[in-house]
Amino acid sequence: QQPVQSPQAVILREGEDAVINCSSSKALYSVHWYRQKHGEAPVFLMILLKGGEQKGHDKISASFNEKKQQSSLYLTASQLSYSGTYFCGTEMNSGGSNYKLTFGKGTLLTVNP
Amino acid sequence: DAGITQSPRYKITETGRQVTLMCHQTWSHSYMFWYRQDLGHGLRLIYYSAAADITDKGEVPDGYVVSRSKTENFPLTLESATRSQTSVYFCASSESSPTATNSPLHFGNGTRLTVT
Numbered sequence: 001q002q003p004v005q006s007p008q009a010v011i012l013r014e015g016e017d018a019v020i021n022c023s024s025s026k027a028l029y030s031v032h033w034y035r036q037k038h039g040e041a042p043v044f045l046m047i048l049l050k051g052g053e054q055k056g057h058d059k060i061s062a063s064f065n066e067k068k069q070q071s072s073l074y075l076t077a078s079q080l081s082y083s084g085t086y087f088c089g090t091e092m093n094s095g096g097s098n099y100k101l102t103f104g105k106g107t108l109l110t111v112n113p
Numbered sequence: 114d115a116g117i118t119q120s121p122r123y124k125i126t127e128t129g130r131q132v133t134l135m136c137h138q139t140w141s142h143s144y145m146f147w148y149r150q151d152l153g154h155g156l157r158l159i160y161y162s163a164a165a166d167i168t169d170k171g172e173v174p175d176g177y178v179v180s181r182s183k184t185e186n187f188p189l190t191l192e193s194a195t196r197s198q199t200s201v202y203f204c205a206s207s208e209s210s211p212t213a214t215n216s217p218l219h220f221g222n223g224t225r226l227t228v229t
């Protein structure tokens with residue numbers, strides 16, 4: 001069962017902020033975030049393990065809410081280079097034991113000048 | 114050069130033919146994965162492997178076969194290709210379990226397969 005990402009697509013102007021959500025109907029143990037530019041391979045952004053932590057990477061940060069079974073990716077003061085499709089990958093309900101990462105369908109982010 | 118490489122980058126084959134997609138990594142990562150990417154579906158896991166000679170099915174394994182006789186190689190074989198297997202295939206590796214540690218997936222550049 002795939003995690004559900006929202007929104008499916010978002011268009012921003014340079015400098016604006018965006019939030020991408022990733023939710024599951026089952027308990028989450030870990031969440032990965034990746035970005036994929038058109039025609040390229042997905043590239044790792046960050047991992048959040050169970051514990052409700054928040055992580056940051058330049059102006060991109062993420063949170064993990066176990067109770068809501070949801071993770072959110074925050075893009076602050078977006079740059080043209082942020083354009084791409086963002087994927088969350090999750091491992092559900094087995095405490096991290098089965099090492100199988102299931103990805104959502106992706107969120108297409110377009111940043112315009 | 115160190116990294117994860119896939120070959121070929123592009124492949125056109127006919128329905129019913131057998132085709133093998135290659136994946137090679139030089140990091141000695143234990144974990145390796147095959148995903149397919151299709152519009153509207155995102156990345157779907159086909160097969161994965163925790164070590165040499167250990168493989169397991171993912172979400173969409175039907176019609177595919179994998180082997181892992183050596184840590185560094187993880188080939189994916191389509192036994193009898195069908196048009197529905199037209200897709201972009203990504204191989205990935207991880208140093209340790211990506212779900213239990215802070216170990217990310219490193220993706221290859223992908224193979225674009227067209228089945229006519």
